[in-house]
Amino acid sequence: MHRVFRVSLLTCFVGLLASAGQVCRAADEYSYDPVHSSISFKARHADVSWIHGRFNEAEGKFSIDKADPTKSTFELKIKADSVDTGNKARDEHLRQPDYFDTKQFPTIEFKSTSTKAIDGGYEVTGDFKMHGVTKKVTLVLKGGDKVVEFNKKKVIGFSTRVSVKRSDFGFDKSAIGVIGDEALIDIDCEGVR
Amino acid sequence: MPDFLLYAKSLGTATLISAACVLISVFLTLRRSPDRHRRVLSNSPPVQPGQSRGAQQDSSRPLLWGAAVASLAGIWSASYVLNWRFVWPPANGLQRWWELVIPGILVAELLLxxxxxxxxxxxxxxxxxxxxxxxxxxxGSIYLEDAEAGWTTGQTAVVIGGTGFLLWCTWWLLTQLAERTRQPGFVVGTLCLSLGACGACIMLAGYLKGGLASGLVAGTLATVAIATHLSHRQQPRPITVGLGVVSLFSTAVIGVCFGRLRMELAGVICLAPLGAWVAELRWLQKLPGWMLPLVRALLVLVPLIATVWIAKQIFNRDLAPLLGGGRP
Structure with a gap:
């Protein structure tokens, strides 16, 4: 009887430990879903209209800690070579050193350094690296409040818009020309786990 | 959009500064030793019987130093006018060319x-x-750093070794040609023209800054060659030929690897100055004295003009339509 009690106690202890591990798991890790995500940009053309483009290839990961949002992290790596403005000749031109210089700087990267929860999402500050220049950028991520299960996978989504000045990132000022210095980047991404 | 007024200003600055540096070197030589400058101006042959190599070098050393400083000052002052700031460590091919390769070659020649x-x-x-x-x-480029898209070790060795060997062969052949021809500035002139043509082709392929840099080096080199010829009656050959040929290959590598310059066009431009060697054939040497320089110049100019014309046709086909409503 005594032995049964001891075995039961140990089993309970192990069970408690296991459930505590579940509760204490740091964060939910998601990987960037390239199929259901989009990274697009637009810049003023001759100050009369907008030119639109997108990056077709990216990868990334983010971990969401609901209990302590400050521990959430976000990383995104965009392949600059995948720039697509709907015009092949222009895309080739944009890959050259006067613009993205994709042979020298193949990726555009964002890595968070601090996160805080805000109403409807997160405010994420991090290092934004483009054209070999790294600057601190703050993104307001909308979403993340809802996790849906689809095909036995958990899916979460975020949207953000960030404005960057190309001249801040070492783009040639003489090549900025009729395309505005400021570019708006829209990121709508889904993460799966 | 290309700002041609700014480009003209930068070229003008490079010309003025490099010419001023050559004049300062003449002034310093005169101040230190008027005899030495007189000896240089007397246009003495390269090797005098009984003259030691050390004495000969002693007379040409101020010329080399003046040319090296003038080249570097001219190129860097032009970059200052263009607002191309000195970035350390250099981040791209163009910065490495201007901040490492050009000073490196000049220092190496002075050291030699x-x-x-x-x-x-x-x-x-x-x-x-x-x-x-x-x-x-x-x-730092994807060619050397990217495991997937980059070159294998073998490819890297072939490309870098092959380009380096071709550069060295061209360097050696042009130095030999400079010593053979009786036209003192001919080889430097062909190098300046080739650099200009290379710059034009890189610009027409869509890389404005790269093409402009090439043109500025050509302008500076031409100024240094003319100024030293006028002031010293000599060419600082190791500096001008060395800087010219290395810069030509550097722009070609940058244009092909980072820009959209076609490899075949780059190859023709780099090897075009060697066309002048054809005029060294025995049966061509029998031509009248006035005709030989003309043949020599045509042998270099024709391939250069042809490559620029082809680059313009490619530009008309690929990039000109983008200019319909402005640059991309």
């Missing part, structure tokens, strides 16, 4: 002159330099 190495050792050292140049230009 100072050490008084034999010709064989000097050319062995230049072979090493020639192989280092493409490696420096491509540092």
């Amino acid at each position: 002159d100072h050490l008084s190495l034999s010709e064989r050792w000097a050319w062995a050292f230049r072979l090493l330099l020639a192989c280092v140049v493409p490696r420096v230009l491509l540092a």
